Amino acid sequence: MSEEIEGAAEGFARAVERLRAELRAVADAVAPGREPRSEERTDDRYDVSGMMGKRFAMSLLLPEVPYETAAPVAAETLRAAGWRTEPGESFGGHPFVKATRPAGERALFEASVRATGTTLRISGMTPVVWIHARWIxxxxxxxxxxxxxxxxxxxxxxxxxxxxxxxxxxxxxxxxxxxxxxxxxxxxxxxxxxxxxxxxxx
Ligand SMILES: [Zn+2]
Ligand SMILES: [Zn+2]
Incomplete structure (x- = not known):
C-alpha cells in the first residue's frame, strides 16, 4: 500500500503551515493584538483515476472589524507576501478582496477577505496536493x-x-x-x- 507520492505529505504540511502563517499575518495587520477565531477543514479529493489528494481550507474571524478600513490593509499585506489581489463582488453586490498565488504548475493558493455581517472573514485554501498516485x-x-x-x-x-x-x-x-x-x-x-x-x- 506504499503508493504515496514522494514527499507529498510533507508538501501538504508545508502548504498548510504557509497558508496559516500568511492569513494570520493579514489578521495581525488589520487588527493588531486581537486573537481571531479560527476555523479549519481538510478535505480529501479524488480524481477518476483514483489519485487521492488533500486540500486545506481555513477562515479567521474578527468580530466588529469594519471591512472598509480593513480591506486595503489586508490587500496590501497579501501583496507584500507575493499574492495577486483584485476586487471582487459577491452575489449580493458586496465588495470583497480576492487573492491568488501560484503554487507550481496550474495550482493556486486562494484567499479572500470579506465582511459577514459585522465580522471580518479572512479565508484561504491550499491547492489540492496529490498524496497517493493510486486508489487505495x-x-x-x-x-x-x-x-x-x-x-x-x-x-x-x-x-x-x-x-x-x-x-x-x-x-x-x-x-x-x-x-x-x-x-x-x-x-x-x-x-x-x-x-x-x-x-x-x-
Ligand atoms: Zn464499482
Ligand atoms: Zn457486499
Missing part, C-alpha cells in the same frame, strides 16, 4: 469478528463493502463503473459487507 481500497466493512448475529460475509465483496469491480472508487479506466454505477458501495450488501445467513433448510 477503503478498509473492510465487516470481518468474521464483527458480523451481526445471523449474518455472514457478503458473498459478492467478501466483507469489503466496496464494489468488487472498482474497489469503491466508482470509476474504472476513468469511466463510470459498470458494476456499481458510481454507487461505490457493493451493490449486493450496500456497503455493509454482510448478508443474512440462510436459515436452516425448511
Amino acid at each position: 481500497r477503503p478498509p473492510r466493512a465487516a470481518t468474521p469478528e464483527t458480523l451481526r448475529p445471523g449474518h455472514r460475509l457478503c458473498g459478492m465483496c467478501e466483507g469489503w463493502g466496496s464494489c468488487r469491480t472498482c474497489e469503491g472508487l466508482g470509476f474504472l479506466d476513468s469511466r463510470q463503473c459498470p458494476e456499481c454505477g458510481l454507487g461505490m458501495d457493493c451493490p449486493d450488501c450496500r456497503g455493509t459487507g454482510q448478508e443474512p445467513a440462510p436459515g436452516p433448510a425448511s
Whole structure:
C-alpha cells in the first residue's frame, strides 16, 4: 500500500503551515493584538483515476472589524507576501478582496477577505496536493469478528463493502463503473459487507 507520492505529505504540511502563517499575518495587520477565531477543514479529493489528494481550507474571524478600513490593509499585506489581489463582488453586490498565488504548475493558493455581517472573514485554501498516485481500497466493512448475529460475509465483496469491480472508487479506466454505477458501495450488501445467513433448510 506504499503508493504515496514522494514527499507529498510533507508538501501538504508545508502548504498548510504557509497558508496559516500568511492569513494570520493579514489578521495581525488589520487588527493588531486581537486573537481571531479560527476555523479549519481538510478535505480529501479524488480524481477518476483514483489519485487521492488533500486540500486545506481555513477562515479567521474578527468580530466588529469594519471591512472598509480593513480591506486595503489586508490587500496590501497579501501583496507584500507575493499574492495577486483584485476586487471582487459577491452575489449580493458586496465588495470583497480576492487573492491568488501560484503554487507550481496550474495550482493556486486562494484567499479572500470579506465582511459577514459585522465580522471580518479572512479565508484561504491550499491547492489540492496529490498524496497517493493510486486508489487505495477503503478498509473492510465487516470481518468474521464483527458480523451481526445471523449474518455472514457478503458473498459478492467478501466483507469489503466496496464494489468488487472498482474497489469503491466508482470509476474504472476513468469511466463510470459498470458494476456499481458510481454507487461505490457493493451493490449486493450496500456497503455493509454482510448478508443474512440462510436459515436452516425448511
Ligand atoms: Zn464499482
Ligand atoms: Zn457486499
